[in-house]
Amino acid sequence: KAGVTQTPRYLIKTRGQQVTLSCSPISGHRSVSWYQQTPGQGLQFLFEYFSETQRNKGNFPGRFSGRQFSNSRSEMNVSTLELGDSALYLCASSPAGTNAYEQYFGPGTRLTVT
Amino acid sequence: KQEVTQIPAALSVPEGENLVLNCSFTDSAIYNLQWFRQDPGKGLTSLLLIQSSQREQTSGRLNASLDKSSGRSTLYIAASQPGDSATYLCAVQSTGNQFYFGTGTSLTVIP
Numbered sequence: 662k663a664g665v666t667q668t669p670r671y672l673i674k675t676r677g678q679q680v681t682l683s684c685s686p687i688s689g690h691r692s693v694s695w696y697q698q699t700p701g702q703g704l705q706f707l708f709e710y711f712s713e714t715q716r717n718k719g720n721f722p723g724r725f726s727g728r729q730f731s732n733s734r735s736e737m738n739v740s741t742l743e744l745g746d747s748a749l750y751l752c753a754s755s756p757a758g759t760n761a762y763e764q765y766f767g768p769g770t771r772l773t774v775t
Numbered sequence: 776k777q778e779v780t781q782i783p784a785a786l787s788v789p790e791g792e793n794l795v796l797n798c799s800f801t802d803s804a805i806y807n808l809q810w811f812r813q814d815p816g817k818g819l820t821s822l823l824l825i826q827s828s829q830r831e832q833t834s835g836r837l838n839a840s841l842d843k844s845s846g847r848s849t850l851y852i853a854a855s856q857p858g859d860s861a862t863y864l865c866a867v868q869s870t871g872n873q874f875y876f877g878t879g880t881s882l883t884v885i886p
Contacts, residue, residue: 665818703876704864753819766811769816
Protein backbone atom coordinates (compact mmCIF):
# COMPACT_ATOMS: atom_id res chain seq x y z
CA LYS A 662 0.00 0.00 0.00
CA ALA A 663 1.15 3.52 -0.69
CA GLY A 664 1.84 5.62 2.39
CA VAL A 665 0.42 8.96 3.38
CA THR A 666 1.30 11.65 0.86
CA GLN A 667 1.38 15.39 1.39
CA THR A 668 1.66 18.15 -1.15
CA PRO A 669 3.42 20.40 -1.58
CA ARG A 670 6.52 19.40 0.37
CA TYR A 671 7.86 22.93 0.67
CA LEU A 672 6.12 26.27 0.51
CA ILE A 673 7.18 29.89 0.97
CA LYS A 674 4.48 32.49 1.54
CA THR A 675 4.30 36.11 2.54
CA ARG A 676 2.66 37.37 5.70
CA GLY A 677 -1.04 38.05 5.11
CA GLN A 678 -1.44 35.48 2.33
CA GLN A 679 -3.36 32.25 2.64
CA VAL A 680 -2.22 28.71 1.96
CA THR A 681 -3.82 25.32 1.31
CA LEU A 682 -2.06 22.06 2.10
CA SER A 683 -3.18 18.65 0.90
CA CYS A 684 -3.03 15.19 2.43
CA SER A 685 -3.90 11.85 0.84
CA PRO A 686 -4.32 9.08 3.42
CA ILE A 687 -3.48 5.42 3.09
CA SER A 688 -6.09 3.64 1.00
CA GLY A 689 -8.97 2.51 3.20
CA HIS A 690 -8.18 4.89 6.04
CA ARG A 691 -11.03 7.17 6.96
CA SER A 692 -9.48 9.37 9.62
CA VAL A 693 -7.06 12.20 8.88
CA SER A 694 -5.43 14.31 11.57
CA TRP A 695 -3.32 17.43 11.16
CA TYR A 696 -0.46 18.60 13.38
CA GLN A 697 1.81 21.61 13.53
CA GLN A 698 5.41 21.04 14.57
CA THR A 699 7.69 23.87 15.65
CA PRO A 700 10.97 23.80 17.57
CA GLY A 701 9.45 25.73 20.45
CA GLN A 702 6.07 24.03 20.84
CA GLY A 703 6.74 20.56 19.53
CA LEU A 704 3.89 18.66 17.88
CA GLN A 705 0.50 20.23 18.41
CA PHE A 706 -2.80 18.76 17.32
CA LEU A 707 -4.83 20.92 14.92
CA PHE A 708 -7.90 18.83 14.04
CA GLU A 709 -9.13 15.43 12.97
CA TYR A 710 -11.57 14.55 10.22
CA PHE A 711 -13.49 11.32 9.95
CA SER A 712 -15.96 10.57 7.17
CA GLU A 713 -15.93 14.22 6.01
CA THR A 714 -16.77 15.54 9.49
CA GLN A 715 -14.49 17.31 11.91
CA ARG A 716 -14.41 15.01 14.91
CA ASN A 717 -11.82 16.73 17.10
CA LYS A 718 -10.24 20.15 17.22
CA GLY A 719 -7.17 21.45 18.96
CA ASN A 720 -6.59 24.87 20.41
CA PHE A 721 -5.78 26.91 17.30
CA PRO A 722 -7.35 30.14 16.05
CA GLY A 723 -10.08 30.14 13.43
CA ARG A 724 -7.53 31.06 10.74
CA PHE A 725 -6.75 27.36 10.65
CA SER A 726 -9.44 25.30 8.98
CA GLY A 727 -9.75 22.03 7.16
CA ARG A 728 -12.02 19.75 5.26
CA GLN A 729 -12.20 16.17 4.11
CA PHE A 730 -13.56 14.87 0.84
CA SER A 731 -15.57 11.73 0.14
CA ASN A 732 -12.39 9.89 -0.92
CA SER A 733 -10.88 10.73 2.52
CA ARG A 734 -8.35 13.18 1.09
CA SER A 735 -8.04 16.21 3.30
CA GLU A 736 -7.00 19.81 2.90
CA MET A 737 -5.89 22.29 5.50
CA ASN A 738 -6.16 26.03 4.96
CA VAL A 739 -4.45 28.83 6.85
CA SER A 740 -5.66 32.35 6.15
CA THR A 741 -3.93 35.65 6.91
CA LEU A 742 -0.56 34.00 7.47
CA GLU A 743 1.63 35.18 10.34
CA LEU A 744 5.36 34.71 10.81
CA GLY A 745 4.62 32.32 13.67
CA ASP A 746 2.81 29.96 11.30
CA SER A 747 6.17 28.87 9.89
CA ALA A 748 6.33 25.21 10.78
CA LEU A 749 6.31 21.63 9.56
CA TYR A 750 2.71 20.58 9.02
CA LEU A 751 2.14 16.87 9.35
CA CYS A 752 -0.90 14.81 8.56
CA ALA A 753 -1.61 11.34 9.84
CA SER A 754 -4.13 8.78 8.70
CA SER A 755 -5.77 5.99 10.67
CA PRO A 756 -8.17 3.20 9.87
CA ALA A 757 -10.23 4.41 12.85
CA GLY A 758 -13.67 2.91 13.25
CA THR A 759 -12.88 1.97 16.84
CA ASN A 760 -11.67 3.98 19.77
CA ALA A 761 -8.06 2.88 19.72
CA TYR A 762 -6.05 3.14 16.56
CA GLU A 763 -2.57 3.62 15.18
CA GLN A 764 -1.52 6.70 13.30
CA TYR A 765 0.58 6.72 10.13
CA PHE A 766 2.31 9.98 9.25
CA GLY A 767 3.14 11.63 5.97
CA PRO A 768 6.47 13.38 5.24
CA GLY A 769 5.07 16.80 6.05
CA THR A 770 4.84 20.18 4.35
CA ARG A 771 7.46 22.72 5.37
CA LEU A 772 5.81 26.16 5.38
CA THR A 773 7.95 29.27 5.63
CA VAL A 774 6.23 32.62 6.10
CA THR A 775 8.32 35.70 5.32
CA LYS B 776 -5.68 18.20 29.79
CA GLN B 777 -3.21 15.41 29.10
CA GLU B 778 0.45 16.37 29.41
CA VAL B 779 3.23 14.17 28.08
CA THR B 780 6.84 14.54 29.19
CA GLN B 781 9.94 12.85 27.83
CA ILE B 782 13.20 12.54 29.69
CA PRO B 783 15.99 13.03 28.83
CA ALA B 784 15.65 15.70 26.15
CA ALA B 785 18.92 14.58 24.59
CA LEU B 786 21.09 11.51 24.92
CA SER B 787 24.45 10.57 23.46
CA VAL B 788 25.77 7.01 23.73
CA PRO B 789 28.56 4.95 22.16
CA GLU B 790 27.59 2.34 19.63
CA GLY B 791 26.59 -1.01 21.12
CA GLU B 792 25.14 0.34 24.34
CA ASN B 793 21.66 -0.53 25.55
CA LEU B 794 19.54 2.48 26.43
CA VAL B 795 16.17 3.48 27.86
CA LEU B 796 14.00 6.42 26.89
CA ASN B 797 11.26 7.57 29.23
CA CYS B 798 7.79 8.94 28.65
CA SER B 799 5.32 10.02 31.34
CA PHE B 800 1.74 11.20 31.07
CA THR B 801 -0.61 12.83 33.56
CA ASP B 802 -3.98 11.21 32.77
CA SER B 803 -4.10 7.42 32.88
CA ALA B 804 -7.37 7.27 30.88
CA ILE B 805 -5.73 6.42 27.57
CA TYR B 806 -6.58 4.15 24.67
CA ASN B 807 -3.03 3.51 23.59
CA LEU B 808 0.53 4.79 23.54
CA GLN B 809 2.63 4.96 20.40
CA TRP B 810 6.38 5.44 19.97
CA PHE B 811 7.73 7.16 16.86
CA ARG B 812 11.11 8.13 15.47
CA GLN B 813 11.67 11.26 13.47
CA ASP B 814 14.69 11.98 11.32
CA PRO B 815 15.62 15.65 10.78
CA GLY B 816 13.07 17.46 8.61
CA LYS B 817 11.09 14.30 8.01
CA GLY B 818 7.76 12.85 9.07
CA LEU B 819 7.21 10.38 11.89
CA THR B 820 7.81 6.66 11.57
CA SER B 821 5.78 4.44 13.86
CA LEU B 822 7.90 2.08 15.94
CA LEU B 823 5.58 0.43 18.43
CA LEU B 824 1.96 0.71 19.52
CA ILE B 825 0.85 -0.46 22.96
CA GLN B 826 -2.86 -0.80 23.60
CA SER B 827 -4.07 0.28 27.03
CA SER B 828 -4.70 -3.35 28.03
CA GLN B 829 -1.15 -4.41 27.14
CA ARG B 830 2.02 -4.16 29.22
CA GLU B 831 4.65 -4.29 26.49
CA GLN B 832 5.40 -4.68 22.82
CA THR B 833 8.57 -5.83 21.08
CA SER B 834 9.93 -5.31 17.60
CA GLY B 835 13.46 -6.43 16.83
CA ARG B 836 15.86 -4.55 19.10
CA LEU B 837 13.06 -2.37 20.48
CA ASN B 838 10.90 -3.09 23.51
CA ALA B 839 8.29 -0.71 24.85
CA SER B 840 6.51 -1.07 28.18
CA LEU B 841 3.44 0.64 29.55
CA ASP B 842 2.40 1.18 33.16
CA LYS B 843 -0.91 3.00 32.98
CA SER B 844 -1.40 3.28 36.72
CA SER B 845 1.84 5.21 37.18
CA GLY B 846 1.52 7.07 33.86
CA ARG B 847 4.80 5.82 32.45
CA SER B 848 6.21 4.15 29.37
CA THR B 849 9.77 3.21 28.49
CA LEU B 850 11.37 2.44 25.16
CA TYR B 851 14.34 0.10 25.44
CA ILE B 852 16.80 -0.03 22.55
CA ALA B 853 19.27 -2.90 22.61
CA ALA B 854 22.72 -2.82 21.05
CA SER B 855 22.37 0.71 19.69
CA GLN B 856 23.66 1.54 16.19
CA PRO B 857 24.53 4.85 14.50
CA GLY B 858 21.42 4.41 12.33
CA ASP B 859 19.31 4.68 15.49
CA SER B 860 20.27 8.36 15.77
CA ALA B 861 17.02 10.32 15.54
CA THR B 862 14.44 12.02 17.72
CA TYR B 863 12.10 9.63 19.51
CA LEU B 864 8.59 10.77 20.33
CA CYS B 865 5.88 9.17 22.38
CA ALA B 866 2.19 9.94 21.90
CA VAL B 867 -0.83 8.96 23.95
CA GLN B 868 -4.33 8.65 22.57
CA SER B 869 -6.68 9.92 25.24
CA THR B 870 -10.41 9.41 25.53
CA GLY B 871 -11.99 11.76 23.03
CA ASN B 872 -9.58 10.44 20.39
CA GLN B 873 -7.07 13.23 20.79
CA PHE B 874 -3.39 12.46 20.51
CA TYR B 875 -0.89 14.20 22.77
CA PHE B 876 2.81 14.18 21.99
CA GLY B 877 5.87 14.53 24.15
CA THR B 878 8.63 16.92 23.13
CA GLY B 879 10.94 14.07 22.22
CA THR B 880 14.35 12.68 23.08
CA SER B 881 17.14 13.43 20.62
CA LEU B 882 19.38 10.37 20.44
CA THR B 883 22.91 10.34 19.04
CA VAL B 884 24.74 7.04 18.74
CA ILE B 885 28.47 7.59 18.35
CA PRO B 886 30.34 5.08 16.15
